[in-house]
Amino acid sequence: MKLHTIVLLLLFMVTSLSAQTITWIEQTNSELPEGVKLYKGTRNTPKLQAFYLDVVLDNTTLAVRPYIVAHSDRVPDIVDDVGAYAAINGGFFGGSTSYSSVIYPGEVKARNVSALTRNSQSYPVIRSLFSVDTLNQLSVDWIYHFDNSLSGLYRYETPIPYSYNDPTPEPAPIKNDGQEFSEILVGIGGGPTLVKNGSTQITYDEEIFWGSGVGYDNRDPRTAIGHTAENHVIMFVADGRQSSISEGVSLIELADIMISLGCVEAMNLDGGGSTQMAIGDSYVNSPSEQRAVPTIFAITHFDSLGLAKEPLFEKIIDTADTALCKLAGEGWFPTANAGYWGESPSMLNQRGPGEAYAMFTPQLPTQGTYDVFGWWVAASNRCADTPFIIHHQDGVDTVRINQVNNGSTWSFIGTYKFYGDISDAVIISEAATIGTYIVADAVRFVSYDTTETGVESDCALKKALLFELMQNYPNPFNPQTKIRYQLTGSSHVQLSIFNTLGQNIAILVSDKQAAGVHEIHWDAGNYPSGVYYTRLETDFGSQMRKVLFLK
Secondary structure (H helix, E strand, O other), X not given: OOHXXXXXXXXXXXHHHHOOOOEEEEOOOOOOOOOEEEEEEEEOOOOXXXXXXXXXXXXXXXXXXXXXXXXXXXXXXXXXXXXXXXXXXXXXEEOOEEOOOEEEOOEEEEOOOOEEEEOOEXXXXXXXXXXXXXXXXXXXXXXXXXXXXXXXXXXXXXXOOOOOOOOOOOOOOOHHHOEEOOOEEEEEEEXXXXXXXXXXXXXXXXXXXXXXXXXXXXXXXXXXXXXXXXXXXXXXXXXXXXXXXXXXXXXXXXXXXXXXXXXXXXXXXXXXXXXXXXXXXXXXXOOOOOOOEXXXXXXXXXXXXOOOXXXXXXXXXXOOOOOOEEEEOOOOEEOOOOOOOOOOOOEEXXXXXXXXXXXXXXXXXXXXXXXXXXXXXXXXOEOOOEEEEEEEXXXXXXXXXXXXXXXXXXXXXXXXXXXXXXXXXXXXXXXXXXXXXXXXXXXXXXXXXXXXXXXXXXXXXXXXXXXXXOOOEOOOEOOEEEXXXXXXXXXXXXXXXXXXXXXXXXXXXXXXXXXXXXXXXXXXXXXXXXXXXXXXXXXXXXXXXXXXXXX
């Protein structure tokens, strides 16, 4: 054991003998959602005031995630701006620049420092990260960024083995000594690690906090984050530098407290004047300073992650479902082409004045918002502007669909509010103007909203995280933009662009791809300005996003 560590441990043992036990009292209030509890801890000797939030992450309506802002602000102000329930301050920073990792779903927003200057030399360093992965598992790891992408994020079994005030820098880490952290969902960087495998393991020397403003054995305001074996997130702050309220804690005592709260792994975050905890737009603790910070780690609703969800309600109506689909007018006949939905062929009719149509009446379970999709067999003699007429709560919309292309798959028609009665309908009309035949095959209704469909979600988080189509950047754009998406397993992928008529105007990707984050560039210079839709189809499902092209 290092000599200075032995001395510090002895000092801690001496002071601990006179320290009283921390008394914890639950302070949960109505501003916190189900699954989150707040506790306040106090003691008289040495003076201490501390707080922690206990988050049951198995509650499928909750998520924890970081936020980074362009201009530093107080924690309560950031919480209020992003609409989070509660938060603590994040990692280390200078001005508005984060020196600690910030990981969003599918995106690295900031990186842990890769090297530090000590003794007029550059020391490569591996530092800590608290994360949630795509299987909803929590961990504290030592990580290193090789670039700004998720595929460049690697984790290691141990940090670089520096000693206190080490005179010799070690070589930079290499990928072969670590493991690509491909399954990460969100994360916040900091350091040092405090607890591993349920025991104290403070990697202060290894993460090169010597020579920094982060003290080891002095009492200071502190912020920490950890997790229990039962998938609870523990978000902790200790006030300090206020003799009448709280002196603070050392890193050694901080590790001991996190273990006492049930943590099997825990990590230190930025402390001192940055230590803050807020619920809504109000402080929970008494910061020694109300320092503006660029990052927080927050408790939010699951929807804040922007992930693809498992449908809570789905109904598919085929032309063979005569109770829910009526073929009106003369001239209907079955297609001879394969690729239709179910066991009954697509039905065709020659374009005409609109007297012939297929009416789908879904008989939805209740009033609510539903996505509508269509299925048809494509061919060169199909109409390029087949009318899909949607009768919904706000009126009647007509979406013209190009049935020459994009057949034998679910194609997005639009999102509508329906009454949930016999007035709801989707009509495929013969009143096209371009092409020969219109196609009626199947219509699909999907809803994700538990409050409107009355259907409770029983989907696991792992099902929701199989793929994600991210918002393009920049948006609006002119004329080029980047489209990124993430796969957690290999899948056949089709990435397409649709116009507001539902016409597939471009296929950017059609191939089998490996797990990871993929980025595609789209040049819209040959198209008119306006709204378009990116659509990602995978073996796990599909997702669409609206994009805006402005010349």
